[in-house]
Amino acid sequence: MATALAQNQQPGDQPTPDAATLTPPPAYTARPKGAPPAVDTPAQRDAIARWKARAEQATSADRTAHNALVTPTYNFHYGKLNPFTPGNITVQGEGFIQPGAFPSAEYCGACHQEAYKQWRQALHSNAFRTPFYRTSVNLLIRDKTRGISFARHCDSCHNPIGVLGAALTEDSKVDRARFDSDGLTCTTCHSVLSLDSTNGNASVQMGVPSALVDENGNRIPGEVPFDMILRHPERHSKAVMHDFLHKPEFCAACHKANLPDTLNDYKFIRAFTAYDEWQQSKFSQRNPLTFYTADFTTCQGCHMKRSAITVPDYGAKDGTLVSHRWLAGNTAVPFYYGFDEQLKKTIEFLRTGNYLNVDIFGIQKVGSEKLIAPLGKVAYRLAPSDVLEAYVVIQNKNIGHSLIPEVRDLYEAWVEFTVKDQNGKEIYHSGFLKPDGMLDPRAHSFTNRPVTDEGEFVDNHKVWTIHSVAYDNSIQAGRSVLVRYQFRMPADATGAVTVTAKVNYRHLRQSYLNNIFGKDDHPAYPLVELASRTRTFKIGDNQPEPADPADNPDWMRWNNLGISLLDQFQYMEAVQAFNEVVKLRPTYAEGYTNVGLTLIVWEKYESARKAINKALSIDPNSARATYYDGLLQRRAGNSEREIADFRKVVEMFPESRDARRELGITYYQKNDNHAALEQFEALQRIDPDDLTAHYNLSILYRRMGKPKEAADQQAMFVDKKVDPGAPTYSLNFLRAHPEISTESVPWHIHSDLVGDSAAPQTGK
Amino acid sequence: MNITPKIRLAGLSLVLLGFAAHCHAKNNCPWINEATAGGLLGGEAVGEFTEPVPGHPAVCMFTQAGQNFTRTLRITVEVVPDTHARLEVATQPCGKNAAPIQAIGNEALMCAPETRSPGLSELVVGRVRDQLFTITLNTTAKDDLILTRSSLKEKAYTASEQVAGNLF
Numbered sequence: 001m002a003t004a005l006a007q008n009q010q011p012g013d014q015p016t017p018d019a020a021t022l023t024p025p026p027a028y029t030a031r032p033k034g035a036p037p038a039v040d041t042p043a044q045r046d047a048i049a050r051w052k053a054r055a056e057q058a059t060s061a062d063r064t065a066h067n068a069l070v071t072p073t074y075n076f077h078y079g080k081l082n083p084f085t086p087g088n089i090t091v092q093g094e095g096f097i098q099p100g101a102f103p104s105a106e107y108c109g110a111c112h113q114e115a116y117k118q119w120r121q122a123l124h125s126n127a128f129r130t131p132f133y134r135t136s137v138n139l140l141i142r143d144k145t146r147g148i149s150f151a152r153h154c155d156s157c158h159n160p161i162g163v164l165g166a167a168l169t170e171d172s173k174v175d176r177a178r179f180d181s182d183g184l185t186c187t188t189c190h191s192v193l194s195l196d197s198t199n200g201n202a203s204v205q206m207g208v209p210s211a212l213v214d215e216n217g218n219r220i221p222g223e224v225p226f227d228m229i230l231r232h233p234e235r236h237s238k239a240v241m242h243d244f245l246h247k248p249e250f251c252a253a254c255h256k257a258n259l260p261d262t263l264n265d266y267k268f269i270r271a272f273t274a275y276d277e278w279q280q281s282k283f284s285q286r287n288p289l290t291f292y293t294a295d296f297t298t299c300q301g302c303h304m305k306r307s308a309i310t311v312p313d314y315g316a317k318d319g320t321l322v323s324h325r326w327l328a329g330n331t332a333v334p335f336y337y338g339f340d341e342q343l344k345k346t347i348e349f350l351r352t353g354n355y356l357n358v359d360i361f362g363i364q365k366v367g368s369e370k371l372i373a374p375l376g377k378v379a380y381r382l383a384p385s386d387v388l389e390a391y392v393v394i395q396n397k398n399i400g401h402s403l404i405p406e407v408r409d410l411y412e413a414w415v416e417f418t419v420k421d422q423n424g425k426e427i428y429h430s431g432f433l434k435p436d437g438m439l440d441p442r443a444h445s446f447t448n449r450p451v452t453d454e455g456e457f458v459d460n461h462k463v464w465t466i467h468s469v470a471y472d473n474s475i476q477a478g479r480s481v482l483v484r485y486q487f488r489m490p491a492d493a494t495g496a497v498t499v500t501a502k503v504n505y506r507h508l509r510q511s512y513l514n515n516i517f518g519k520d521d522h523p524a525y526p527l528v529e530l531a532s533r534t535r536t537f538k539i540g541d542n543q544p545e546p547a548d549p550a551d552n553p554d555w556m557r558w559n560n561l562g563i564s565l566l567d568q569f570q571y572m573e574a575v576q577a578f579n580e581v582v583k584l585r586p587t588y589a590e591g592y593t594n595v596g597l598t599l600i601v602w603e604k605y606e607s608a609r610k611a612i613n614k615a616l617s618i619d620p621n622s623a624r625a626t627y628y629d630g631l632l633q634r635r636a637g638n639s640e641r642e643i644a645d646f647r648k649v650v651e652m653f654p655e656s657r658d659a660r661r662e663l664g665i666t667y668y669q670k671n672d673n674h675a676a677l678e679q680f681e682a683l684q685r686i687d688p689d690d691l692t693a694h695y696n697l698s699i700l701y702r703r704m705g706k707p708k709e710a711a712d713q714q715a716m717f718v719d720k721k722v723d724p725g726a727p728t729y730s731l732n733f734l735r736a737h738p739e740i741s742t743e744s745v746p747w748h749i750h751s752d753l754v755g756d757s758a759a760p761q762t763g764k
Numbered sequence: 765m766n767i768t769p770k771i772r773l774a775g776l777s778l779v780l781l782g783f784a785a786h787c788h789a790k791n792n793c794p795w796i797n798e799a800t801a802g803g804l805l806g807g808e809a810v811g812e813f814t815e816p817v818p819g820h821p822a823v824c825m826f827t828q829a830g831q832n833f834t835r836t837l838r839i840t841v842e843v844v845p846d847t848h849a850r851l852e853v854a855t856q857p858c859g860k861n862a863a864p865i866q867a868i869g870n871e872a873l874m875c876a877p878e879t880r881s882p883g884l885s886e887l888v889v890g891r892v893r894d895q896l897f898t899i900t901l902n903t904t905a906k907d908d909l910i911l912t913r914s915s916l917k918e919k920a921y922t923a924s925e926q927v928a929g930n931l932f
Contacts (some may be wrong), residue, residue, distance in 0.1 A: 014874055015921035017867045129925060131869075131892075133930040175803035177795075177922050180929070337867045515930060517870050518893040 011163030017337045018120045019182075022109045025312045026226040030233075037234045045215065048180045048228060052220045059101055059208060059221040067100035070166035070173050077149035078262060084163050086262040087156025089202040092193060099178050102209045103223045104250055108186040113297060114416040116311035118324040119186065127183030128159040130333050132410075132508060135516045136461035139246065144267075146464065148292050151213035153263045156202035157254035160188050164206060170446055177213050186439055187211075189250075190240040197249045198688055202275065210239045233314070251299040258689075261719065264464040266690075267407045268720045271463060272408070276687065277401035279655070281477035284400075286655040287621035290478050291563055291594070291608040294398075302353070302400060303328055310351055328410060329404075331526040332507045345716035346527050350505065356403070356531040357395040357502050359551070363537070364389045366486065374737075375535055385491045387753065388537070392417065392483045392501045395560045396475040403446050405473045410461060410512050413505040413530070414445035417750070419487045422495030428487035430506070430750045431502075438512040439526060441739045444483045444750060446503075448472035449740070456730025470727035470733045471744035482564035493539050502532035555591075562594055568746040571602035579687065589619035596628055605635050623652045634666065649678075657686045664696060673700055776841040795839060795897075798870060799913035801826035802900070804919045805835045806910035821896075831903035833883075836865035839927055840898045847891045854889040861888070865921060869897070871879055874920060876913070882906055884913060886920040892931035899923050 038520045040048070049195070077478040078085035083096065091097050105125070109116030119125050127133070135157070155163045157277035159180065167174035179185065182532060192205035211218035212228055213235045220239075248420050250277030253521075255520045259269040283297040292400045304322040313321050325342060326698035334343035362373025363380075366387040372380045373391065382388075392415065396403050404411045416431035439445065451471035458466050475481050489497060505528045513522055533548070552560065557614040562577035575598050581591040598613035609632050614624035630645030647665035662677030677700045684693040694717035701710035734741040742748040792815045794800075802809035806827040816822040820843030826834045844850045851871070855862045858875030865874045865888065872890025879885060883904040890897055901920045903911040913920070 014863050015918050016865075016866045017925075019918075130932045131929075134929045138930065138932055172797050174797075175799040175800050179802050181922070181925060198816050416813055521870055521893065553846060 016337060020106055020109070022106055022113055022116060025111055025314065027228060028111070028230045028314055030406075030554060031313070038231050041230075043382075044231075048152070048214055048220075050226070051224060052214055053216070055221050055224070055665060056372060062098050063093070063095070063099060066165070067095040067159060067166065067594040070096055070169075072172040073169065073173065074166050075147075075149050075169040077147075081442070083166070084152050084156060086150065086260050087163060087202045088196070088199055089156040089160055089163060089204060091164045091206045092208050093099060097164050097206070097208065098585070098628075099165040099174065100168075101160050101184060101222060102161055102179070102187045102326040103189075103211060105182055105185045107223050108211075111229070111312075111314040112186075113311040114309040114321050115186075115315060115324040117311060117448050121339035122178075122325045122335060123328070123330050124184040124189075124324075124326060125182055126333050126337065127157070127161070128155065129181050129183065130336065131338075131516050132332055132512075132567070133158060136463075139460060140464060142463075143464070150263055153201065153260075153424070155474055156253035157184075157257075157716060159183060160186070160202065160206065187240075188759075189245065192244075192250070192253075195244055195249055195253055197253035197274065198256065198686075199249075199256060199277070200252060200254070204253045207647070212236055213238045231313075246300060247301075248284070248299045251275060255299070257406075259463055266747070270749055271464055272406040272687070274401040274405040277405060277477055279686070280657075281400050282404060283477075284655075286653060287658070288627055288649055288653045289658055290624075291559070291590070292478055294548075297400060300399070302459070318672050329505070330507050331528065333512075334656070335526055343526065347526065350530055351530050353398055354550075355397060355399045356503055357396070357397045357552055357560075358503060358531045358533040359393040359552065359560065359563055360501055360533050360535045361393045361482075361498060361557055363390070363393040374554055376545050376547055377552070377554060378546060382489060382537055382542065384489055384493050384539055386489045388487060388489065389749065390417075390485045390499060390501075392485065392559050393501060393564055394475065394483060394501075395480040396477055398475055401477055405463070405474075408446075408448040408472070408474055409458060410508045411505070412439060412445060412447060412507070412509045413503060414439060414443045414447075415483050416443070416502045416504050417485050418498075418500050419484075419485075420498045420500075421490055422497070423492055426492060427497065428485070429753055430485060431504065433527075436520075439510065439514075444451055444473070445741070446474050446481075448474065448735065449744075451466060451711070451729050451731075451733040453729050454728050455736065457733060457737075459511055461512070466681060467723070470730040479544035479567060480564040481563065482530050482568060484749045486749055486753055486755060489537070489539065497611070498534060498539045500532060500534040500538050503530045504528070505530050550737060555581050555588070558584065559594065561592070562598070566594075566598050568603070570747060571598055574598045575602075588619060589615040589622050589625060591615075591630060592618070593622065593625045596625070600631060605632060608632060609636075621652075623649045623659075624658075627656075628664075630662060634662075639666065639670060654682075655686050657683055657690060660686065661690065661692050663695070665692070668696055668700070674705055676700060677704070691717060691721055694720065768837040782875065784835070791890050793826075793839070794822075795824060795827075796837075796923065797931045798826065800926060801837050802828065803925075804913065804923055805837055807835075809835075809837070809908065821898075823889050830905075833908060835903045835905075835908070835911055836900070837923060838898075838900040838902070839923070841857075841894055841931065842873060843886050843894055845894065847894050851891060854896065855887075857887060858889075865890075865924070868924045869931065870922070872924060872928070874924075884908065884911060885917055888911055888924040890919050890924060890928060892928050895931050897924075897927050918926060 017507050076083060105116060112203050136696045140146055140151050148170055151167050155168055161179040162168055165174050169177055187209040191207045191209040192204045194205045197201040208221045210221050212220045212224045214220060220589060255274040257271040259271050278284055282292050282294040285296045293398040303326045306322050308318040308319055309316045309321050315321060319411050322430050325345060327346050331343060331346055360375055362371045362375055366389055372378060404413055414431050419428040420426055432440045450466040451468050451470050452458060453463045453467040465577050504527055506525060513525060558580040560575050562574045565574035565577055575595055578591060578594040584592055592611045592615035596608045599608035601613060612629050612632060614623060627649045630642050633642040645667055646659055646666060647657040649656060650663055651667050661681050664676050669678035680693045680697050683690050694713045698710050698713035698717060734744055765910045767784040767874060775883040793811055798809055801811060805839045807828045809826040809828045811826045814823040821840040824839040855873050857877035859876040859878045862873040865872050871894040872888055877885050877887045885900060885902040888899040899920055901916055
């Protein structure tokens with residue numbers, strides 16, 4: 001007998017987690033494109049009307065009976081009016097809704113076999129049942145001061161049928177086998193009626209599920225006979241396909257989360273917000289301040305790409321269907337469930353798309369001020385025993401959100417940096433995996449460190465205990481990070497030394513897997529190399545060499561260095577890097593804007609003005625340069641010019657939160673309360689958590705005689721503002737963990753040479 | 765201070781606790797509720813939970829009785845130091861028929877146990893970390909319309925996913 005069955009071992013003739021028996025698709029011939037909808041005979045209209053009346057009556061009666069069953073013992077922890085708190089989800093109609101009101105995935109799968117097949121292996125269908133989720137939510141349920149009511153916060157997105165059906169209570173009367181294994185089933189997303197999604201935490205109103213509307217557009221609840229749908233596919237679309245399904249705001253409903261005080265009994269803490277990151281990225285075309293530009297691309301554009309169907313699906317267009325696999329970063333779930341196709345496609349997705357760029361940009365001999373860069377373009381000479389500092393620039397090039405975007409405490413992406421001599425002998429290695437699977441603690445990882453009020457790392461996703469984040473080293477969309485490594489060339493080296501920088505990724509952190517399955521009680525989970533670059537350093541002369549096809553052009557390499565230096569507060573070096581961009585592309589306005597931006601942050605306003613003026617002389621309609629000009633005009637006291645600048649940016653980018661915020665501040669300073677109010681209200685519609693908006697609206701509403709609105713804004717400001725005591729928790733953690741505390745310092749170096757008397761200590 | 769009443773109270777509590785540990789309590793099965801069990805058994809199920817005592821696992825027993833048959837879902841859970849060895853013992857009723865099933869706990873096996881009694885059974889033995897669980901789904905009817913041989917497997921799988929999920 002097997003004693004330690006690997007979790008991804010293929011079973012024999014046994015039930016499997018993706019097993020399902022779909023009925024054969026009913027016969028259907030699509031009407032020709034452009035053909036008008038079928039016209040019903042009176043008898044057909046009567047049949048639909050009768051069906052609708054019966055369905056409404058049955059659904060309503062079932063709902064009444066369900067509420068009578070579940071309500072008496074339901075734990076209304078947050079009051080009768082808030083049955084689903086701390087989640088933000090709501091449902092059409094009164095009370096709870098019976099799980100049986102949701103047509104099954106198998107029902108939908110009869111006609112949408114491709115979508116069903118993909119969905120069954122996707123994260124959405126497995127949103128609730130995975131051990132990775134259950135382990136942390138079970139901790140919340142077992143927590144002595146909380147319990148299952150609090151888990152509505154998580155399950156509103158992970159298991160909405162359970163939440164809306166009153167399953168999340170101590171003495172549940174609900175048959176959970178009906179929905180737990182389907183997580184987000186077809187008729188959860190496709191039954192949403194409206195969104196308030198930028199608040200996240202499942203900010204949607206769920207409708208009573210319906211697969212068809214009648215001739216007047218009225219929804220018919222529950223499952224309807226296939227022939228009714230196939231006769232009127234346009235009415236089926238009206239019931240299940242809302243325009244917002246194509247928009248990022250729909251994804252935001254759950255891919256934006258916060259930890260409210262109703263969960264943590266503390267205060268609002270931002271958990272993650274892939275939506276806002278997208279909104280601030282070049283792909284949204286809503287933010288004028290991005291370093292680069294791109295075509296408009298939604299979440300769906302990357303994660304729901306169209307591909308050819310392999311099994312029948314009546315929703316396909318020209319033989320293709322938008323992906324219902326939602327390929328992204330989770331390799332653990334398909335690995336655990338043995339969903340090989342999903343795993344393969346996930347890894348392919350992670351490795352394609354030119355998402356990241358790794359650039360071994362330059363080297364600096366310790367003791368020398370000169371940066372030898374960009375490597376590949378310049379000649380240089382190395383000697384044995386030279387101590388080198390390698391500049392590795394990692395660019396988040398084409399991800400529409402940060403790396404890592406969500407649950408950063410669980411995902412793990414890091415830089416593995418190796419230096420090997422001509423015989424393959426390792427000279428330096430950072431970012432290795434230890435024999436127990438744990439990551440080198442001194443690795444540069446794109447992660448964060450949430451901590452409790454005791455300064456303890458929140459290792460098992462007990463998010464309700466998070467009080468602070470000791471550091472967050474994720475790379476925002478479009479930004480770059482500079483990672484520096486110091487190593488010594490071998491004294492006896494004669495040949496080439498090979499230097500490789502990789503970005504590795506795995507889902508999940510080893511310690512979290514250990515929490516779930518027990519230490520040494522699970523197989524190694526997939527590790528994916530996302531991007532890498534190798535260069536060779538020779539003793540003696542090194543000549544320029546051809547660029548790799550994946551390399552960025554030189555101006556962009558300098559630009560990315562500048563961006564990373566700016567983010568690490570190395571302003572002088574950042575200006576130097578951006579000036580190299582200007583040299584290489586003298587007509588590129590953005591290069592001057594980058595110089596100007598850095599100088600503004602550096603508080604060298606006169607120099608900044610020259611750079612921004614130059615940028616505007618090249619491109620007078622640059623919204624980005626105009627925005628920074630506005631800041632400089634404010635500094636110079638030219639309020640009319642300041643207003644003109646920000647208004648221009650707002651006209652060009654009406655959803656720019658930065659421009660709205662600054663224009664609001666400008667009007668506020670000029671005592672133009674109504675104009676200021678307009679901007680802050682617009683800002684709040686874009687970002688309901690903007691602190692500046694809360695603060696100023698509180699004052700403005702009070703001035704306008706709206707005390708309730710003012711008080712609401714004041715309360716939200718106080719709730720969302722960072723706790724001034726929070727840094728103490730972070731510092732307590734960092735003091736206790738010197739092995740990683742340097743990661744909290746933006747400008748740091750990775751080296752094994754610390755304490756090596758032959759290694760000059762630069763103090764960097 | 766007179767501590768006698770407190771000692772008496774403590775003693776009484778111990779007696780009550782001991783009593784509670786040895787008697788069948790109402791259903792408060794931590795791993796599956798009556799509605800879910802009823803759904804698996806094909807009708808309204810009555811549950812009974814027995815707390816664990818040293819040497820004996822916690823047991824949830826759900827029964828759905830018909831005119832000519834009885835369907836049962838029995839779940840046991842215990843924390844054991846050597847789960848691998850105990851897993852082998854627990855699968856002995858399977859003979860050589862134990863087959864691994866995927867994505868249930870750390871590991872799990874399923875079989876139709878070898879038994880002389882009439883009716884049909886499906887057994888799942890699995891573990892989540894050091895928590896060993898068994899699930900036995902049984903019907904006394906030979907030709908049960910709901911718990912057929914194939915549906916027994918599916919329902920046992922579903923039950924084991926529910927139980928393992930709650931043990932994580």
